[in-house]
Amino acid sequence: MPDITPTFRLTHYEMPAMDKAHHLFTALLGALPLASRNALPCLLNNLLATVHKHFDQEERFMMATQYGSYGNHRHQHQQLVSLLTHFQHQLDLGEDLDPLDLHMQLCSWQDEHQQSWDAPLAQHLRRNNCWKPSANVA
Secondary structure, eight states: OOSSSSOOOOOOOOHHHHHHHHHHHHHHHHGGGOOOTHHHHHHHHHHHHHHHHHHHHHHHHHHHHOOOOHHHHOOOOOHHEEEEEHHHHHHHTTTTOHHHHHHHHHHHHHHHHIIIIIHHHHHHHHHHOOSOOOOTOO
């Protein structure tokens, strides 16, 4: 079995909304290698719903703070949504997808996205006093 850990890091930005969404996505990704063929469609649906909610939130914050890289960052989000939708479509057609392969692809995407796109966004939002840590956020 290939080692999946080198391309999988979870970055904390000390921004509860961002961190909570990334933790949920990471938890769902962690379930992928263990997913049965019957559970895979449900897991992909959950991943898709999670990214839609998180991306909508991130994109609202980018627009509200006039984030300069909004268009490119949004394009990255759209690419993942398209990829997840493609996987769902393949399953709908009865194709057999390897959960470990999906896991590796999505972990790689998440790692690259966090390092290249979310880190600069978090820095921008901190400068604009958005998503401040709060004692009231669970």
